[in-house]
Amino acid sequence: MLKRLFSITNIMFAAVLAISLIPGKRTGSQDVQIYTAGILIFTYVVFLVNSMLCKDKVRKQSMADIAAIVFGFIVFWDVITAKLDIMENMLFPMPGQIVATFIAEIPAFIEGLVSSIKLLSVGYVLALALAVPLALLIGWRTRLFRAVNPLTKVLGPIPPIVYIPYAIALLPNFTSASIFIIFIGAFWPIFINTLNGTFNVDRKYIDTAKVLNVNENTMLFRIILPAIMPSIISGATIGLVLSFILLTAAEMIGASSGLGWYVKYFSDFADYPKVVTGIIFIGIVVTGITYFFDKIEKRLLIWKS
């Protein structure tokens, strides 16, 4: 019991909380130090709740280690900015400042998120809906595959970011241009993975399906599609990450809303607390999306293992 109470994480938490409440040298640091303490307490509570819900000892240990690293990072940041004031004030906001900005900016973030997600989902779903059936049809026909596969090797690796200026010039408005770019970014990884998956699909499933006399539709969508789901999903994951990168890049160039725009807009005004907060928020969004994606993947591949 005592050993558990005096674990590294607990001792560290007590120490960093105490440090965060020492008055700092930077002007205004005392106004925001309550937020620094707040985020430390918040992190600790999240860690405690997760730790209590988790039965696995090894995972529990990692959670404690992660919490310790987070505490260390926050307190280091707090010390060099608020406490000792050795960093440039405008470029290096204090952690408490970031937390305060974050809370104040939540409505703006939600608005940006909605605008970004709209573009992302349209472009991404379009890519998914086109790439998968097309790749299945082409990959299943050897002659077509042999013709198309070399072309994908040329077109696929073009960094989609280079299409941004052209797409903005070519298409009537920013919305259509960014949807197009997201589409391109997601399309190639999904298409290439599905195409190769189909061409290299395990013959044993094909043979079994053939002796059951399945028709072409059944072969493509009830045999090959589930059989190559693992490679489709890995393509779809790469596509998702790429399209998110492209979306934020496109927003930084030509948008008037969205998360990428938010970061770019406030860096133009040198409002770095907002810039850093925006970056952190994007990190949280990406984590959320990846988390959901993992859930979907686990559900679709429940038959494996």
Added chain:
Amino acid sequence: MSKLHLDRVSFSYNQQDSLVQVLDDVTLTINEGEFVSIIGPSGCGKSTLLSLLSGLNFPSDGRIVLGDKILEGPGLERGVVFQHYSLFPWMSARKNIIFGLEQLKDGRSHKELEAVTDKYLELVGLGNVDKKYPSQLSGGMQQRVAIARAFAMDSEMLLMDEPFSAVDAKNRSTLQELLLELWDGGEKKKTVVFVTHDVDEAILLSDRIIVMSAATKNVREEVAVDFERPRHRCTLSKCPKYINLRNSLVQSLFDDIDTMDEVESAV
């Protein structure tokens, strides 16, 4: 339907500019309702022969006639059970069977298909694990599902390619008994072509055994097995006639391997 006739069937393929002969001029007839085993040393083309019968491959020469029609690919009148991969891993045991039944497209409702599936899952003793995925079942259980699907689809002919060779000895004998029960139990006996490398298995199951030769890529000999059915492993193994048959078959396999070695060393 009626008998299956292989008329001077050969099969070869090209590998790096040289022709590999797998089957050479095989002629044989399999009668309706007959249980025929094909045995032979590895490299004798027994599995290839089965893939020709299933329609996954085509003879390079000769023809295969089923009833009065030349075989032109897979057909639902022939059910196939492979060594260890007849099931789709993304479908539960039950779905695997229903999927097979759906391909018959015989106008039965989904409810009727469910009922047929239930019946065969019960028959193979898997009524309680029907919702599990193949990866959650043992090898023996997976083969039971495959057999259940083959019998549920009620094709007139069953082609089995070493279906029990990846299963442990105890499960293998259970599966052999199950297969015989299902084969014997139907209203009309199915024709079964059963590829195996296990001599005891062949004697226990078959009406006739065809020994293939790795040396000549052809039929070495055909042996009728006329033990009374139902057969029991224990009584059979004590019978002198069984011991003689077993010895002569094993001798035949060894002789063939010896001839092949001679042929190869001559080359």
